[in-house]
Amino acid sequence: MPPLPVLPEHDTEFLADPEVATQLENLDIKVLGGRPIGIINNRFIDLMNAIAGPGAVLINGRPTDIRRENLSRLSYALGTDGEIVHLPIEATPCHLAIPVQAPRCAVPCADKAVRINLKSRYGYLPLGYTAHLPNISLDSIDNASTLLTLSHWPSNHTPQRYKANLSTQSVFSYLKESGDVEGAQVVTSDHFDLDGLASIYAFLSPASAMKHQQLLIDVARLGDFSRGASSHALKTAFTLNSLAAQVKLPKNIDADTALLHMFNAVLPNVEQVLEHTDRYAQCYLEGMNHLERSERLLSHPDMMLVEYPDIDLAVFHLPAAIRSDQLNDQQPYLGLSNIAFHNRTRCGVLAIVHGTVLEVRQRYESWVERISGIPRARRDLSIFAQALQQDEREGGVWRYGGVENIMPSLKYEGPGSTRYSAETLLMELRQFLKVAPAAWSGSPQPA
Incomplete structure (x- = not known):
């Protein structure tokens, strides 16, 4: 079968079975974290698991070969010595659940890019609008027209001398020693978050950004890794996220146009937020109060972190003294602030236990490329979820967000409680993490 070319700009070709290849035509496919990932509407699709089912692995180790003959599935059984078994995949028709791509609005040219003021050397356009426009990719994947990448995303093309744990740190390293990027008219990214916002702001308003360098780095760290204790940075981060949440987007627009609206609304406000943060109390008080409440609960003398x-x-044992009505198991982190948890441990996998409730979280640090504090490579918890599901009570479902997503969770959903005790769940989770192979590696792993 002829190969399916999907990344000619990087001379990458993917092998796929014919019925799969026809379904991939509208996807941008890249190898991220060692896995073939389809991208559409700024969403990631793990093609191995989509084709073969949960726990898919490559037989020949080549992520560019996604033919069925190169895929198998891993299975794990509870109550064993932790054996991982390879299973053949079913030879049934493959129908990938690919989202429908929203109709794209007219692509704006460079002079329509978002600028903060007339002094801005660069403007901002979403990545999907820059396929034929020389660009600087910040906190993002890149494309064939990218002249410079400054990003901590997996498989990034950031020059080695500028690599850092945060994209914002890479940007400041570059701006301190380099001038303009010849030929580039715009900076670009494929999503909105605080690390990306700080990176873009630094290129659009370098004088202001340099003045607030440490604050912007602290805000970026809070945005990506949910870590930090600076009151000013916390208020700034909560404010910027609040301003973004208030943006009213037109209906039925594509993801790139939505991004353009988002940055157009938030970027012009960044300098005022940095300079006069206390004026935005209506934006940050809710976040600050939520964090303070979470800190009080996690500081309970009977709370145990192992x-x-x-x-x-890292396992957080929340005591019975914390009442169920003080938590919300329908929300991430049982309704508490993720910052309160992340500031207490550097472990890449968190298990939060309260009574019979267990929530497992894989942190963003294990998704991106890091230069220091490199976490252990991610394990695919869909294998563990399948094992739990085997003997779960009727109507109960263990759901996992997917190893390809930046901060996936594993949680039980259904009527009542899971049939497993917390002790059993934690014992089995520890055993699984010991024996499961690496499934996603954003950073080169130490030997």
């Missing part, structure tokens, strides 16, 4: 460094796991 770390297992060899498997990069």
Whole structure:
């Protein structure tokens, strides 16, 4: 079968079965974290698991070969010595659940890019609008027209001398020693978050950004890794996220046009937020109060944190003294602030236990490329979820967000509680993390 070319700008070709290849035509496909990932509407699709089912692995180790003959599935059974078994995949028709792409609005030219003021050397356009426009890619993947990448995303093309744990740090390293990027008219990214916002702001308003360098780095760290204690940075981060949440987007627009609206609304406000943060109390008070409440609960004398460094796991045992009505198991982190958890441990996998409720979280640090503090490579918890599902009570479902997503969770959903005790769940989770192979590696792993 002829190969399916999907990334000619990087001379990458993917092998796929014919019925799969026809379904991939509208996807941008890249190898991220060692896995073939389809991208559409700024959403990631793990093609291995989409084709073969949960726990898919490559037989020949080549992520560019996604033919069925090169895929198998891993299975794990509870109550064993932790054996991982390879299973053949079913030879049934493959129908990928690919989202429908929203109709794209007219692509704006460079002079329509978002600028903060007339002094801005660059403007901002979403990545999808820059396929034929020389660009600087910030906190993002890149494309054939990218002249410079400054990003901590997996498989990034950031020059080695500028690599850092945060894209914002890479940007400041570049701006301190380099001038303009010849030929580039715009900076670009494919999503909105605080690390990306700080990176873009630094290029659009370098004088202001340099003045607030440490604050912007602290804000970026809070945005990506949910870590930090600076009151000014916390208020700034909560404010910028609040301003973004208030943006009213037109209906039925594509993801890139939505991004353009978002940055157009938020970027012009960044300098005022940095300079006069206390004027935005209506934006940050809710976040600050939520964090303070979470800190109080996690500081309960009976709360116990147990770390297992060899498997990069931290277990938070929330005491019975914290009432169920003080938590919300329908919300991430049982309704508490993720910052309160992340400031207490550097482990890449968090397990939060309260009574019979268990929530497992994989942190963003294990998704991106890091230069220091490199976490253990991610394991695919869909394999563990399948094992839990085997003997779960009727109507109960263990859901996992997917190893390809930036901060996936594993949680039980259904009527009542899971049939497993918290002790059993934690014992099995530890065993699984010990024996499961790496499934996603954003950073080169130490030997």
